[in-house]
Amino acid sequence: MAKAIYLVSLEERVGKTLLSIGIIKKLQEEGKKVAYYKPIGSPKAPFSNKADLDVGFLQSCLEPTDLPYEILSPVSIPDCFYIDLIDAEKKKEYLEHIKNAYERIKKENDYIIIEGAPSIKKHIRVGVDDLSIAQELGINELVYIEKESSDKSIDNIFFTKRYFDYRDIKIKGLIFNKIDFDYLPRIKELSEAHIKRYDLSIIGIIEKSLQLISPRISEIKQAIGGSLVNESALESLDGRAETYLVGAMGPQSALKYLRQAKKVAFITGGDRSDLALAALNTDVSCLILTGFMQPDTSVITKANEKNIPILLSPSDTYTTLRNMERIKPGIQPDEVDMVLDLLRDKIDWDLLLR
DSSP states (O other), rough: EEEEEEEEEEEOSOOOOOOOHHHHHHHHHHOOOEEESSSSEESTTSSSSOHHHHHHHHHSOOOOOOOOHHSSSOOEOOSTTTHHHHOOOGGHHHHHHHHHHHHHHTTTOSEEEEEEETTTTTTGGTTHHHHHHHHTTOOOEEEEOOOSSSSSSHHHHHHHHHHHHTOOOOOEEEEEEOOOOGGHHHHHHHHIIIIIGGGGOOOEEEEOHHHHHHHHHHHHHHTTOOOOOOOGGGGGSSOOEEEEEEEESSSHHHHHHHTOOOEEEEEEEEHHHHHHHHHHSSSSSEEETTTTTTOOHHHHHHHHHOOOOEEEEEOOOHHHHHHHHOOOOOGGGGGGGHHHHHHTTTTTEEEEEE
């Protein structure tokens, strides 16, 4: 009988996919048969291919399986306009598909890593939220993921605990993920005074890894609908941007901020050659020129010398930045072992797997 590890969160973008990868690789090291299961997948758009990209990628991290995609992620609900696309009448149908798929996966594996919805609030209107799914599957303990690097995390945890108690579901343990380095000691303080005293266990505390959570330049290019000006910097699209900065001031003022940051995606107008040239003398990963305005030849020459991509955005600065903030950076196949290294000594594996 397979053991389920169901990962959930109150907030979005807490790194459930990254954690799933690390847990899967750890179990594979121990010779276990592991399946990844995402009850409700989210395609990129309402009318695109219904496949969830995370599901396909996670399957590439596993041993080959004969199980079709429809079993690994039996329900597909797009993020965009999903309120209009589903209703409460679908609840019975969706839960039946989810349970049937889960029962089939259980027969062939030692562990099932279940990635919950972006938030435990998602789909609650129609009764296919994470807690409803867990109860349908007979799972009464969920692993809660918290990413907040502030004392707000305690409010999130205790709100979730009270809600779980109301729904008659237990929190198996907490994983703090993507935590800022300077907040790590504070979590340890809070764990003694405010967490363990309420019979909550901490499974792990994972520091933020900029190398894994920062978007690639290629992902930025796709998100903003941009075009590459200098083809000679094509290979640099694989690089990552750890910080976004908007240039709307004089070069000297901009340099004050640029010199304090690393691997910057610098956003400015295509007519601001002075700012673009100043940025190219610092640690920038790419230039993003808004308004779809071609840069001066001097900017292109300097960028080519340093192999820095220049992206033209068809949108204004505000829209460009908003589109960049929506990026969900993906893990590449050659980074999978890096994920396990990040988790290996930070997780209480006995507690997680018991």
